[in-house]
Amino acid sequence: MTTQTLDSSAMDKSVSKNRMLYAVLLFLGLVAPLAIYPVFLMKVLCFALFACAFNLMLGYGGLLSFGHAAFLATGGYITGHVVMQWGVTPEIGILIGTLCSAAMGFVFGKLAIRRQGIYFAMITLALSQLVFFLYVQAPFTGGENGLQGIPRGELFGVISLADNMPMYYFVFAIFVLGFALIHRTIHSPFGQILKAIRENEPRAVSLGYDVDKYKLVAFVISAGLAGLAGSTKSLVFQLSSLTDAHWHMSGEVILMTLLGGVGTIFGPVVGAATVVTLQNYLSQGPLASWVPVILGLIFVICVLIFRSGIVGEIQKFAKKNFS
Amino acid sequence: MSQDFVLETQSLTKEFKGFTAVDDVNLQVQRGHIHALIGPNGAGKTTCFNLLTKFLTPTRGTILFNGKDITHSSPTDIAKMGMVRSFQISAVFPHLTVMDNVRIALQRKLGTSFHFWKSDKSLDVLNDRAMELLEEVDLGKWADTITVEMPYGRKRALELATTLALEPELMLLDEPTQGMGHEDVERVMHLIKKVSAGRTILMVEHNLHVVSSLSDRITVLQRGAVLTEGPYEEVSQNPDVREAYMGSEAA
Numbered sequence: 001m002t003t004q005t006l007d008s009s010a011m012d013k014s015v016s017k018n019r020m021l022y023a024v025l026l027f028l029g030l031v032a033p034l035a036i037y038p039v040f041l042m043k044v045l046c047f048a049l050f051a052c053a054f055n056l057m058l059g060y061g062g063l064l065s066f067g068h069a070a071f072l073a074t075g076g077y078i079t080g081h082v083v084m085q086w087g088v089t090p091e092i093g094i095l096i097g098t099l100c101s102a103a104m105g106f107v108f109g110k111l112a113i114r115r116q117g118i119y120f121a122m123i124t125l126a127l128s129q130l131v132f133f134l135y136v137q138a139p140f141t142g143g144e145n146g147l148q149g150i151p152r153g154e155l156f157g158v159i160s161l162a163d164n165m166p167m168y169y170f171v172f173a174i175f176v177l178g179f180a181l182i183h184r185t186i187h188s189p190f191g192q193i194l195k196a197i198r199e200n201e202p203r204a205v206s207l208g209y210d211v212d213k214y215k216l217v218a219f220v221i222s223a224g225l226a227g228l229a230g231s232t233k234s235l236v237f238q239l240s241s242l243t244d245a246h247w248h249m250s251g252e253v254i255l256m257t258l259l260g261g262v263g264t265i266f267g268p269v270v271g272a273a274t275v276v277t278l279q280n281y282l283s284q285g286p287l288a289s290w291v292p293v294i295l296g297l298i299f300v301i302c303v304l305i306f307r308s309g310i311v312g313e314i315q316k317f318a319k320k321n322f323s
Numbered sequence: 324m325s326q327d328f329v330l331e332t333q334s335l336t337k338e339f340k341g342f343t344a345v346d347d348v349n350l351q352v353q354r355g356h357i358h359a360l361i362g363p364n365g366a367g368k369t370t371c372f373n374l375l376t377k378f379l380t381p382t383r384g385t386i387l388f389n390g391k392d393i394t395h396s397s398p399t400d401i402a403k404m405g406m407v408r409s410f411q412i413s414a415v416f417p418h419l420t421v422m423d424n425v426r427i428a429l430q431r432k433l434g435t436s437f438h439f440w441k442s443d444k445s446l447d448v449l450n451d452r453a454m455e456l457l458e459e460v461d462l463g464k465w466a467d468t469i470t471v472e473m474p475y476g477r478k479r480a481l482e483l484a485t486t487l488a489l490e491p492e493l494m495l496l497d498e499p500t501q502g503m504g505h506e507d508v509e510r511v512m513h514l515i516k517k518v519s520a521g522r523t524i525l526m527v528e529h530n531l532h533v534v535s536s537l538s539d540r541i542t543v544l545q546r547g548a549v550l551t552e553g554p555y556e557e558v559s560q561n562p563d564v565r566e567a568y569m570g571s572e573a574a
Binding site for chain 2: 184185187188189190191192193195196199200202203204205206207208209210211213214217221
């Protein structure tokens, strides 16, 4: 009995510690644009959400998707298209983009989930390449030029997002919602089964769980959130281009997630922030043409020495020294 | 009389390219028995086991569970029907706590396993039952341990608790004492005996000491086919078995 009460109080402590951490981060997120250029922050947030969505698949479902660019691009193109052509408000545009990505995720998932490991990655890659060439040809994407001059519009038809500050808080709110959804998914009855499947799939089957269905749901959530990131990004930059659909983008999100720490809740955020920061600052200096080389080097070092990523290593260190 | 058999196979056959791993096996497992499947290496025990649990599809033959044809059911379906297997390598979820391992088996009954919007605190209602199961296999103290940190024998005990959580009618154990030290073998044997009350168990086992002291009935496989079947005393006296299974020991 005593151990039980001890455990539960230790648990409460860690829960309240986590609450504190989230409160501090929320506060930082709210004041950040006063110190840092908001457009840069919005870029970080969009990629962080994208990486978090990807991490749900790899870190918690154990499935490496090499086609997440397709969802990012779909969200962006659809949102751009409906905002420009139908004149809908930004929140409706984002909603439609997200739903389309989730639907595409359902199709991808249905096809890819029958296979595991490298085959799963290859199928998702092949499908996303298919989508890429579709977007090169399709009339509504603007081909090589992409969609330019997408209006940010007025939120709920009232608040103008043309200025960066209101836009930042809108993006921040979307990020917080997306992040909260992922956090909840991981810590839900569904998340438990997802972790069980990652840990030991045959055992999950033998306990009577239909693992393919769980993976599919996770894939759809992940694709939808990647689409949400893409939709939001297209409004921030008022642009949707083929860069988002290219397989480079699928690789970049893997890099961000691994660098930050796969299977940790903050890892993808840290990874995305690191990669975006490096890209932004290096591309202005004399090292501009070396950005891919530098990122590649960092990736190699990370894989060789910091296997669990930045956040993963910090957690390990904290566990070793403070508990 | 066929009602007395929980599990029955009729001329079960599995062929891999040009090689018959399981050849025309007719197996009948009586309700309430501990039934052992033994045989030398490569006799097709594990293949047979994978056929029964639907992890492999038979080339020919039928499998009946409680008189119902399950030859073409999926592994998930038969688990839901009450036929749960273990694995040769310990089948646990290594990076979850011992408690979570058992809860994962229990939570299917709640029907909320697809609810990604619900807090996992909603699973706390299962804690008491999970603790009971852990106590049953002497793992009460280990509840908050991360599974991977436990010794091997304990992991097998946990696996048993997880399987029990589903309240299976029929448990299939694939070499439950494989790779264990003497002490652990005794513990697991004791556990199997304990949990066999009111259940049927079919196990593949190498350790003859375990087989002789636990099983009510034994089926001996050799080169994929049934060599003989009966209680231990009878089987162990059979000259064919002595030759096939114990080899030079019989001489």
